[in-house]
Amino acid sequence: MRSGGADGSIGVNYGTLANNLPPPQQVAEFLLRSTLINRIRLFDADPLILKAFANTGITVTVTVPNDQIPHLTNLTSAQKWISDHIQPHFPSTNIIRILVGNEVISTADHLLIRTLVPAMQSLHTALVSASLHRRIQISTPHSLGILSDSTPPSSAKFRRGYNTQVLKPLLSFLRTTSSPFVVNPYPFFGYSPETLDFALFRPNPGLFDHHTKLLYTNMLDAQLDSVYSAMDKLGFSDVEIVIGEIGWPSEGDIDQIGVDVSTAAEFNKHLVARVDSGTGTPLMPNRSFETYIFALFDENLKSGPTSERNFGIFRSDLTPIYDIGILRPKVINRRRIFAVFANFFIPLRIVQVRSSIPEKNPGSPAQGSPEKRWCVTKPGAETVALQRNIDYVCGLGLDCRPINEGGLCYLPNTVKAHSEYAMNLFYQTMGKYKFDCDFDKTGEITTINPSYGDCEYHA
Secondary structure (H helix, E strand, O other), X not given: OOOOOOOOOEEEEEOOOOOOOOOHHHHHHHHHHHEOOOEEEEOOXXXXXXXXXXXXXXXXXXXXOHHHOHHHHOHHHHHHHHHHHOOOOOOOOOEEEEEEOOOOHHHOOHHHHHHHHHHHHHHHHHHHHOXXXXXXEEEOEEEHHHEEOOOOHHHOEEOOOOHXXXXXXXXXXXXXXXXXEEEEOOHHHHOOHHHHHHHOOOOOOOEEEOOOOXXXXXXXXXXXXXXXXXXXXXXXXXXXXXXXEEOOOOOOOOOOOOXXXXXXXXXXXXXXXXXXXXXXXXXXXXXXXXXEEOOOEOOOOOOOOHHHHOOOXXXXXXXXXXXXXXXXXXXXXXXXHHHHHHHXXXXXXXXXXXXXOOOOOOOOOOOEOOOOOEEEEOOOOOHHHHHHHHHHHHHOOOOOHHHOOOOOOXXXXXXXXXXXXXXXXXXXXXXXXXXXXXXXXXXXXXXXOOOXXXXXXXX
């Protein structure tokens, strides 16, 4: 799987249409230290936010505003956009995807719709010229308004006029570039008083699809399978699906039922559990979906009904509006206790490690494996280049603690040994592609496990 591929992890949409939000640096630190959220999606490419998330390891999706789409069909403009908005921040900020516009087809703006795919193609070409196309994907999010005849799910197809003229070439582009089809399914916008339980993952009679003989017990599964059916009819069932936006407001207008804090908490808690389970849907069993909850904060400057301003899961002071199981346990006191004892015991531990673990000898590792692969340093690689590898990988925010002093892989304390651990960490994290072990010709792939003693090289 490529960097940032759909792996079922939970992300959040970081909207900024509010005048009471905390500084981006504070938000980044909060998400990293206090939550399990490891992905954010921005509705622009705000340089302050991109800078704030540098070296956190949190993956970032940026968005090209709709009004810029026609200009980006020009390759020079696309290259300038990448140069201005992406290259100053990558790779320290882990940008994984560029979304071109937001729900463009639903705008019914013919100029935007006509230029959408050409703009995506130009941006991808610009990424290729900057050697970033293997790291950053190009896609665009869609509302479910692109579907017609979506009940039952097996009958769904894309709207006439857009299916072959826009969506087929778009899906072809996504397949060619290994990018996902991004959709914004909102059970909140599809429910009625009669289907509230179906939308909220509560016990309900369900929806039976007579064609497939499958029973749907919640609205999200039905929506996703409707998208899948429409893609399948065009021959693109192999393209990954990412949930770009999904959520439930905690406050609404007086005539809305099921719009309150407890119901929002119920929906999002079930959503997180559903995504984490990896059970998939009736038509896509055992499949995970990269999912972005809408939204990180309430946005008090948005127009429209009350609910539009109340999708946030955190207040502006970073306290939760409700708990959905994404906060890390509080371990402040245990950390303080550990810090006190560490001052006394770390030196002793180092002495013991030096006396019990021999110097690492990559030439005589424990065992080989015909299936597993590791990334190791090439013989004769220069120390300066290997130090650059360490700085690059650890600068991305990947877990380099094992090669820090006192870590299980700290000894032997050499640039070569530390670089080898970091290079393998990057190779495994990014999906085990051969080019992820190149490191300017200083790395090579081996089937010989380089682990030693208590130091484990993951595979």
